[in-house]
Amino acid sequence: MKTFEFTVxxxxxxxxxxxxxxxxRYIQWIxxxxxxxxxxxxxxxxxxxxxxxxxxxxxxxxASAHLHDQVKITTKFINSYGATAKSIIEMHNKSTQKLLLKAETTWCLMQTRTKRPTRVPKEIDEILK
Known part of the structure; x- marks a missing residue:
């Protein structure tokens, strides 16, 4: 699985x-x-x-993050099934590498046109891997 990251x-x-x-704020960063x-x-x-x-x-x-800390945030998809996909998110203090947060999020894929859930098509499943 490909990992994506950025720092705040x-x-x-x-x-x-x-x-x-x-x-x-952690939820907002997720x-x-x-x-x-x-x-x-x-x-x-x-x-x-x-x-x-x-x-x-x-x-x-x-653990807690404090003023001026740099927080490295990473995410990756771990699987998809039906209309859903799961991702793992971790946040670490960039200088100490201390784990601040670990989350698992379940997402539902929606079609823009209908605003309704839809099965994850193969083309999307491939880019999630």
């Missing part, structure tokens, strides 16, 4: 009252990397014809 730097706006990254990954791997025709929606996030928060 924690800003003041990412912090909660305990001065560590707010849990909601969404952000998923969108960037899809834009990277999908052809223009596929991107126009399909989109993904979240069915389920399973998130294990392991």
């Amino acid at each position: 730097t924690v800003t003041q706006e990412d912090l909660d009252e305990l001065n560590h990254v707010n849990n909601i 969404q952000d990397i998923a969108k960037a990954h899809w834009q990277e791997i999908a052809t223009e025709d596929i991107y126009k014809a399909y989109f993904w929606v979240v069915r389920r996030h399973l998130v294990d928060y392991k």
Whole structure:
């Protein structure tokens, strides 16, 4: 499975009252990397014809990130079945390599035209691998 990654730097706006990254921000970063990954791997025709929606996030928060930390975020698809695909997301402190978060997300593929779920076609299954 191909891994996609990017890095974010924690800003003041990412912090909660305990001065560590707010849990909601981690969820936003999961969404952000998923969108960037899809834009990277999908052809223009596929991107126009399909989109993904979240069915389920399973998130294990392991450690805190703080102001100015660089967080390396990685994702990869692990399988697809029917109209769904699963991805694994990990977030690490870039300088210490400490695991901050591990999540598994189940996505549902939707047709842009109908706004309805659709089975993952072979052409998409191939780019997820």
